[in-house]
Amino acid sequence: MTTTAGKAPIRRKAFSMEKWWGLVWVMPSLIAVMLFVYGFIGWTARVSMSAWKGLLPNYDFVGDDNFVALSKDPRFDIDIKNTAIFTFVFVLGCLIIGFLLAVLLDKGIRGEGFYRTLFLFPMAISFIVTGVVWRWLMNPAQGDRLSGLNLLFDKLGLDFLINSWHATPEWGIAAVALPAVWQMSGYTMALYLAGLRAVPETLREAARVDGASEYQVYRMVIIPLLRPITLSAIIILGHISLKVFDLIIALAGKQVALDVPSTYMWTTTFDGYFFNRGAAIGIVLLMSVAVLVIPYLWYTLRQERDL
Amino acid sequence: MRNRMLKLMSLFAALALVASACGGSSGGDAGDESGSDSTAVGSDDTTDDTTDDTTDDTTDDTTDEETAGGSVEVFSWWTGGGEAAGLDAMIEVFGSTDPGITFENSAVAGGAGTNARAVLASRLQAGDPPDSWQGHAGQELIGTYVAADQIEPLNFLYDEQGWLDVMPETLIPLISKDGNIYSVPVNIHRANVLWSNPTVLSDAGIEMPTSLDEFIAAMETLKSGGMDAPLAMGEQWTSLHLMETIMLASMGPDSWNGLWDGSVAWDSAEVTKALEDYNTVLGYTNSDSSSLSWQDAGQLVLDGNAAFNIMGDWQEGFFRELGKEPGTDYVWSATPGSDGVFQFLSDSFVLAKGAPNRDAAIAWLTVAGSNQGQDAFNPVKGSIPARNDADRSLYGEYLLSAMDDWASNTVVGSLTHGVVANDSWKSEIDSAVGLFLIDKDVANLQTALVAAHAANG
Numbered sequence: 235m236t237t238t239a240g241k242a243p244i245r246r247k248a249f250s251m252e253k254w255w256g257l258v259w260v261m262p263s264l265i266a267v268m269l270f271v272y273g274f275i276g277w278t279a280r281v282s283m284s285a286w287k288g289l290l291p292n293y294d295f296v297g298d299d300n301f302v303a304l305s306k307d308p309r310f311d312i313d314i315k316n317t318a319i320f321t322f323v324f325v326l327g328c329l330i331i332g333f334l335l336a337v338l339l340d341k342g343i344r345g346e347g348f349y350r351t352l353f354l355f356p357m358a359i360s361f362i363v364t365g366v367v368w369r370w371l372m373n374p375a376q377g378d379r380l381s382g383l384n385l386l387f388d389k390l391g392l393d394f395l396i397n398s399w400h401a402t403p404e405w406g407i408a409a410v411a412l413p414a415v416w417q418m419s420g421y422t423m424a425l426y427l428a429g430l431r432a433v434p435e436t437l438r439e440a441a442r443v444d445g446a447s448e449y450q451v452y453r454m455v456i457i458p459l460l461r462p463i464t465l466s467a468i469i470i471l472g473h474i475s476l477k478v479f480d481l482i483i484a485l486a487g488k489q490v491a492l493d494v495p496s497t498y499m500w501t502t503t504f505d506g507y508f509f510n511r512g513a514a515i516g517i518v519l520l521m522s523v524a525v526l527v528i529p530y531l532w533y534t535l536r537q538e539r540d541l
Numbered sequence: 542m543r544n545r546m547l548k549l550m551s552l553f554a555a556l557a558l559v560a561s562a563c564g565g566s567s568g569g570d571a572g573d574e575s576g577s578d579s580t581a582v583g584s585d586d587t588t589d590d591t592t593d594d595t596t597d598d599t600t601d602d603t604t605d606e607e608t609a610g611g612s613v614e615v616f617s618w619w620t621g622g623g624e625a626a627g628l629d630a631m632i633e634v635f636g637s638t639d640p641g642i643t644f645e646n647s648a649v650a651g652g653a654g655t656n657a658r659a660v661l662a663s664r665l666q667a668g669d670p671p672d673s674w675q676g677h678a679g680q681e682l683i684g685t686y687v688a689a690d691q692i693e694p695l696n697f698l699y700d701e702q703g704w705l706d707v708m709p710e711t712l713i714p715l716i717s718k719d720g721n722i723y724s725v726p727v728n729i730h731r732a733n734v735l736w737s738n739p740t741v742l743s744d745a746g747i748e749m750p751t752s753l754d755e756f757i758a759a760m761e762t763l764k765s766g767g768m769d770a771p772l773a774m775g776e777q778w779t780s781l782h783l784m785e786t787i788m789l790a791s792m793g794p795d796s797w798n799g800l801w802d803g804s805v806a807w808d809s810a811e812v813t814k815a816l817e818d819y820n821t822v823l824g825y826t827n828s829d830s831s832s833l834s835w836q837d838a839g840q841l842v843l844d845g846n847a848a849f850n851i852m853g854d855w856q857e858g859f860f861r862e863l864g865k866e867p868g869t870d871y872v873w874s875a876t877p878g879s880d881g882v883f884q885f886l887s888d889s890f891v892l893a894k895g896a897p898n899r900d901a902a903i904a905w906l907t908v909a910g911s912n913q914g915q916d917a918f919n920p921v922k923g924s925i926p927a928r929n930d931a932d933r934s935l936y937g938e939y940l941l942s943a944m945d946d947w948a949s950n951t952v953v954g955s956l957t958h959g960v961v962a963n964d965s966w967k968s969e970i971d972s973a974v975g976l977f978l979i980d981k982d983v984a985n986l987q988t989a990l991v992a993a994h995a996a997n998g
Contacts, residue, residue: 287965289662289689308989309972312979374829377769379846401829403979488655489777489831490975504659506968507685 275520281513288507300514310515313495316407320494321475323408327415328471329464332422337452339423340430350427353420361417365484368413372399372485400486407492410485414478422467429463430456469530473523495519612643613901615890616674618657620650623858627922631727634917635908642901647671658964665691670893672902677959678716678726678887680801684963687718692891694721698903704910707928711952715960716889724889725910728924731854731943732955733786733876733884736839739869741768741848749874753790753818756849756877760825763848770827773838773847777831778957781974783851784819785956790878791815794951801954801961803998807991816983823981831978843870851876853886853958857939858923867938875946883950886958887927966997 282301285294304310335353339346356364373382380388380396387395399409433456441451479496486492488501495515503512619628625648632644649657654675661674670691676682686692699705699722705713708726716724735756737749745763750756763771774780789797792805792815799805800812827847830838839856841847843865850856860871867873875882890909896902908914915926920935925944933941954960956967973989 289665289685289691291666308976308985312976369832374832376828398828401831486831487776489978490972491831491979493975500659501655501971502968504662505655505971506965507662508965508968 278513278516278520281509282517284510284513286509286513291509296510300510301518304511304514304518309490309493309498310495312490313493313498316492316494317476319405319407320411320414320478321472323411324414324418324475325468325471327411328419328422329467331415331419332467333426335419335423336426336430339427350424353423355420356417357421359417361414361478361481362484364413364417365481368416369485372409372412374398374401400492403491406486407494410482410492411475413485414475414481418471418474422471425463425467426460429460433459465530469526472526476519476523476526611641611898611901612645613673613898613905614645614647614671615902615905616647616649616657616661616671618649618654618675620648623855623862623922627728627918630917630921631908631914634911634914635905638908638911638913639901639904642904644905665689668895670895670897672893672896672898673890673905674893675888675890676724678712678724678889679954679960680963681959681967682716682724682889682891683718684965686891687723688963691894692723693894693896694723695725695892695906696720696722698725698906698910702907702910704928707912707930709927709929709947709952712887712927715954716887724891725906726887726889726927727909727915728888728919728922729927729943729947730886730888730924730958731883731946732782732886732958733789733879733882734852734854734856735874735876736842736850736852736856736860737848737872737874738842738845739872741842741845742872745848747848749872750877751874751880753787753878757821757825760822760849764825768848770825770846771848772822772825772827773833773841773850774823774826774830775833775835775838777975777978778971779835779838779852780823780826780830780978781971782853782955782957783822783826784816784974786851786876786879786884787819787822788812788815789882789884789953790876791818794879794882794953797953800994801998807994808987812990813983813987816986820981820983823978853955854939854943855923861923861937873939881950883946883952884955885947885952886955886960888924963997966993969993969997 280293281291283295283297283299284292285296285299286292339349343349371382373380373384374397375381375384376396376398383399384396387393397409398406400406402409437455437459438451441455446454477496478494479500482492482494482497488497495518499512499515499519502508502515617628619625628646628648632646635642635644649660657675661671664670665686676686682692704725712726712729713722716722716726735749741763742749745759745766747759747762748755750759760771774783792800792811796805796811800807805811827833827838827841833841835852835856836859838847838850839852839859842850843860843863854873857867857871857873860867865871874880890906892899892902892906910928912926912928912930912932915928916932916935919926919931920937920940923940925931925936925940925947929948931944933944936944956962956970959967962970970990970993973986973993976989977983977986
């Protein structure tokens with residue numbers, strides 16, 4: 235090795251050795267990713283086109299039968315409706331609350347570090363814990379069994395706010411999104427705060443000199459500048475909401491009224507042994523996340539390259 | 542420049558989060574499974590099982606020859622309350638009859654065994670079966686594990702132990718397929734029980750109802766007397782439970798059995814009538830049911846917030862745990878309209894095909910089916926033994942009445958608890974009921990039930 239290295243141009247050899255070692259170091263994780271991510275995606279896709287029902291694998295090819303059946307499945311309709319409502323409430327709630335918190339903190343409040351940590355804290359909690367806590371808070375019991383937030387409303391004389399939370403017909407899933415907003419709006423705030431800090435003071439000054447009101451400064455200058463932040467926040471929050479599972483299980487248990495694709499996937503696979511249908515739901519979920527994430531990554535990477 | 546910084550930052554944030562979310566969720570899943578596996582191995586219920594991790598692997602190969610040594614891994618979802626205490630009591634009996642065998646309690650927590658069954662399914666697919674596991678007697682076991690050729694027939698053990706003479710005849714066909722018996726039932730629970738609060742009833746001047754019509758009339762009286770929801774109900778599976786008991790009451794035992802053996806059509810008029818009865822009864826339940834457990838629903842009856850609750854007789858175990866007195870704090874009867882019918886479910890243990898410690902597993906099953914084992918388990922769990930030669934002095938007032946009914950009534954199986962339908966069929970029915978709770982459309986429900994039968998029956 236050393237003798238050949240002596241003959242070759244040293245700079246070049248060192249570089250390729252480095253490259254080679256780099257590849258070696260990356261290899262284990264590359265293989266693991268290929269196998270455990272892409273390999274299993276491929277396997278799931280295969281199962282989603284099989285007739286596997288019951289404990290033992292059955293790989294008889296049935297084409298798109300499972301997907302067609304899903305499209306006609308009234309329970310899957312509910313899943314899609316619930317996901318749409320959940321995503322809407324969750325993403326919008328996080329963006330609005332996150333942005334407002336960021337603007338307030340950006341005003342140079344005293345003890346900013348304390349508040350920043352405070353608002354970020356919920357993110358440190360797992361969705362399971364959030365779900366359990368909010369299950370108690372959002373107790374839908376009425377009459378003299380009021381408890382949780384409803385009891386608080388009652389004591390404060392805000393009776394009109396008392397509601398059935400996640401037991402509300404049709405819109406119960408919106409209540410399930412509230413804990414998720416609580417948990418993730420601090421994170422959205424952090425994103426926005428970083429964005430706001432990057433907006434140069436000179437731009438604000440210039441706008442003010444031009445006679446813009448504070449509202450107009452935000453509306454015309456700052457919010458447009460924060461568009462990349464908003465976009466990444468939407469992507470991040472959106473894919474979380476497509477995958478939400480633990481929060482719903484902890485908060486609502488297994489009930490069709492608050493069903494989402496991931497919970498349907500779990501129950502149909504492990505309670506009913508419909509491995510084919512579970513895999514089909516998994517593939518649909520993967521597709522919907524991919525539709526959201528891939529164009530964004532592609533766009534951003536291309537922009538980076540152009541720069 | 543700033544713009545670029547911003548984009549870089551946002552891209553980094555997005556990537557980091559995507560990565561951490563992916564890592565988080567897959568890590569979570571993996572953690573879940575290994576977590577349950579390690580609960581499985583190191584379950585706190587038995588203190589002596591932590592040491593056998595090391596010995597287990599080394600003795601695996603030799604245990605087949607040495608009946609008195611080694612360990613046995615038993616998988617269940619009995620992790621809390623009377624169930625875990627009952628299992629512990631039975632493990633104690635096992636410890637005294639087979640002192641050489643270490644008991645490995647692989648219990649996985651989580652709602653009515655669904656989590657445990659998921660873990661079990663992946664272990665079986667990976668070719669790593671526990672020696673023995675818990676399952677509801679009936680189609681839940683047969684439709685899943687016998688169909689997948691995962692468990693061994695136990696006829697030899699029944700013959701050897703003389704169990705056919707002491708276990709009810711009606712039970713044997715339900716836990717058999719083609720003449721092979723596949724599990725050892727350790728207990729019997731009754732599903733069709735109406736629980737009530739005697740104070741609420743006497744205040745309203747109501748007798749315990751004996752027919753569906755009387756039941757509905759009683760709830761109407763209570764409702765017009767100002768009680769919001771006379772019938773307490775919990776989360777979705779408890780309404781499936783309600784549905785099957787009301788259907789049984791409406792159709793009678795013969796038609797009920799006919800639904801499962803194919804002799805009664807799901808689109809028949811009597812099914813329509815039964816589903817309409819179910820819908821009527823649902824009209825008297827609490828609006829917050831989806832957020833309540835079955836215990837919460839029972840609590841509503843104890844507290845007088847509701848008059849009735851239809852739940853299996855594990856509800857009695859809960860009432861007793863709270864220190865309530867039968868007869869004064871709570872009363873019971875068969876679900877109105879199903880008097881003389883015992884809708885049962887049973888927990889049983891199986892022998893895995895290719896069990897790593899087969900002899901030790903058979904020793905465990907012998908204890909599970911023995912009088913000593915069942916009389917240790919059942920008084921604690923709050924159920925009656927599958928054997929009919931139990932020591933009656935060990936059981937309370939309710940359980941004695943259940944034992945008498947078990948001996949004299951017509952016996953039918955429960956749907957929610959795995960006797961009459963395989964898991965696939967049951968989960969499709971459960972979906973249909975979940976949808977029904979949203980739209981309350983009886984015709985839709987019946988169509989879905991017909992489809993579920995056609996695809997899985």
